[in-house]
Amino acid sequence: MVVIATAVAIVLVAGPALLALTGLVRSQGTQAGPVPVPNVPTLPAWDKALTLSSALLYTLAFNLTFFIQELFLVLPKALTPGLRPTLFHNNHKWDGEHALASLFQGTGALATVIAALACIALLRRARGTQVRLFLIWMACCGLFMALPQVVIGALSSGSDVGMAMDYLQLGTTAKTVAALAALAVMPLAATSLARAMLAIADDPARIATPRARTRFMWQVETLPAIVGTVLVIPFRVPREALEVVLLPVLVAWACVAWMQAGAWRLRDVDARGTGAGSSRYLLLAVVTLLLAFQLLLRPGIEFF
Template sequence: MSPYAQPILITSLATTIAAPILLGLIGLWRSRTASSEPASPAGPWRWQRTLHSGLLYALCFSLIFFIQELFLVVPKALTPGLRATLYHNNHNWTGDNPLAHLFQGTGALAIALTALGFVVWLRSRPPRTATWRLFAIWMAFHGFFQSLPQIVVGAVLPQNDVGMAFGYLQLTDASKFVAGLIALVVIAAIAIRFVAPLLALAQDPAEIATPGRRSGFIFRIATLPALLALPLIIAMRVPGSVDQVAIVPVAEFVIGLFWIQASAWCASYRLHETVTAPRSSWGPLIAVAALLLIFQTVLRPGIAFF
């Protein structure tokens, strides 16, 4: 373990838990002491929108995880002396080649680039429907928040995927420490940047007209859906060890959604046009069911790449 393990741990807890909680408490106090509320009502709670977002969150988590594992397997399968197997919640390989350790970093790189691709889509030609807008948002979110935390963990644990790549590249402990600190700052900055596109999903400006209403809207469109999606995500990943099944989705929820929820009250936003509301959640539900079936019947036994 790295000699910088304790500073990284303390900084991680401060950055991902303590800081967003403090920011959220400030927002709560500001909301309660606001002098006035707008005259127009915020409208009813649209439960269908919450369910819709939760299904897409679960779908995108598993798609991003699959992309990561696929790009961990394919480079190894193309390397002489290595044979790799892809599973629903992990991968494995046999044989020996020094490049195997370097290729432990290709999965995180692949999903980070995937996230950037969806960010470009959202910025250049944002989808007009809430379904595709949420799909793009959650694909970008999971791409970033399944990759960046691996840099922090890899800075401390050499046996972590990214830690193995760091070892192959012969990075010093100090270099890995700096990389971990930079990743923590980027994590917080990116999480806050997700608030604006989520607020843009509001059907009525009154829904997000005050700090309190912005926090409530983010809770209904992002935080609660992500929490409700966790059982679906875990169902796709069982059976397996705790780190394979539960730790990754729960840690991602804490690292990403804490900042998004905490910063909602002070976020700047612009409503360019009204996004078409989802008419039905059958599409995302069928997609999640199909992916669950594929994970548990096709990928769970393992697919060998030779």
């Protein structure tokens, strides 16, 4: 437990903080130099429409990813004799007993990882800023909703992935290795997705320098994730505060920390964005999904 806790502190707090501090120091050092840097373009104005679109797309991506997780926690149980699951907007439950029920508590996290990998594959051919942003956020939410669950599962047998680990009879060493592997993947995944996020820029000047990349990442990724996390809360009530607030905050932090902290060092990224486009339909999609969650899913859908 001490090893995992130390690794969590390094990966989720100390690592991003040191990386961000390094970028800040280097940026100040460059500015303090006696020789000005030639041909550095002026930073374009903040594209607030892109920030708004990104926040709405994050809200959609988080809730759709969570729905995928719960759906694939329910479907294997629905196909298992003796189990009668019910799907809600923010949870699921089941009646009956079967030896495989514990194993199926891990299928939700597996489904979100598969969805994330599919979005990463689609991202290579995607066109349009909003489509690409949506795929990036789906990949972020899919990976960073699942990877922390592996860590939590190694520490708590009562968690979803922890129950699956116990069914597979993983010992302490195997659980620790799995947790450390999940933590090691986080910064690698974040770096890859950060490159895709910087490529959303519609003007090379937005990502031409370390300071410009840090600024753009804040505008298109970090601030939208903060706003989106607030917007996610109405989708999750009513439930205990731990699940309503803490889970979205954890996912957002795990996703955002390394991307924001390391944006300054990501060179050779081509700006391939085409502008934010209208947020009207995104807002309509968010409201429609909220109504579906609260009016259709909240009462529960039984799979008998």
